[in-house]
Structure formats: structure tokens, C-alpha cells
Amino acid sequence: MRLLEARLRERRLEIDSELGGLAQTLHDVREARGAESVDDEHDPEGPTLSSEWSRIHGVHGELAASSEAVDAALDRITAGNYSVCERCGLPIGFARLEARPEATLCIICARAAER
The missing domain is CATH 1.10.287 (Helix Hairpins)
Structure with missing residues (x-):
């Protein structure tokens, strides 16, 4: 942790x-x-x-x-x-937290939320 x-x-x-x-x-x-004096709207050199x-x-x-x-x-x-899923209340796996330390959902709930 x-x-x-x-x-x-x-x-x-x-x-x-x-x-x-x-x-x-x-x-x-x-x-x-x-x-x-800035007229960049007509400047072809960049954004x-x-x-x-x-x-x-x-x-x-x-x-x-x-x-x-x-x-x-x-x-x-x-x-x-920390490390408790906001949706289901189960632990968020260490691998997920290692990849996204600010994660609030376990991988199962995160996948379900994407659908």
C-alpha cells in the first residue's frame, strides 16, 4: 500500500x-x-x-x-x-491499482461501466 x-x-x-x-x-x-496587432487567423505558418x-x-x-x-x-x-470498489464493495486487485492507482472500481465493475 x-x-x-x-x-x-x-x-x-x-x-x-x-x-x-x-x-x-x-x-x-x-x-x-x-x-x-495580432492577426493569426490568416497566418499559414501554424495554429x-x-x-x-x-x-x-x-x-x-x-x-x-x-x-x-x-x-x-x-x-x-x-x-x-482505498482499494475497495465503490460499486460492489469488493477489493480492487493490486495489479489494477498498480496500473491505475487512482482507480475506484474493480476490473469487473470497470468493464461493466464501459458497456
């Missing part, structure tokens, strides 16, 4: 770092979009600032969701109900 908790804490630090970098990038794109904003904003949202999932897993460790 300590190995998985360490992995979750490590992942939390990685996410924080990535979110920090994306926040700066979003700020830079926002600044560039606000510049009156527009609007499309770049959308892409970065989407990645930021995904990282924020991952951050919440990691925090919730750490909270379950503290509460003593």
Missing part, C-alpha cells in the same frame, strides 16, 4: 508541475490574443491563437481532473477505504 501511496504522491507533484507550466502558457496565449488556447485549455482540464482523482485516492487511503 505504501508503494501505491508513494506513486500517487509522485503523480500529484508531476501534475502540479504540469499545471503550473500550462497556467503560464495559457496566460501567454491570453496576452497574445488580447494584442490588437491560430484560438486553436492553441482551446488545445491548452483542454489539456489543463484533463490535468485538473487527474489531480482531483489523485487527491480522492489519497483521501481514501487516509479514510481506510
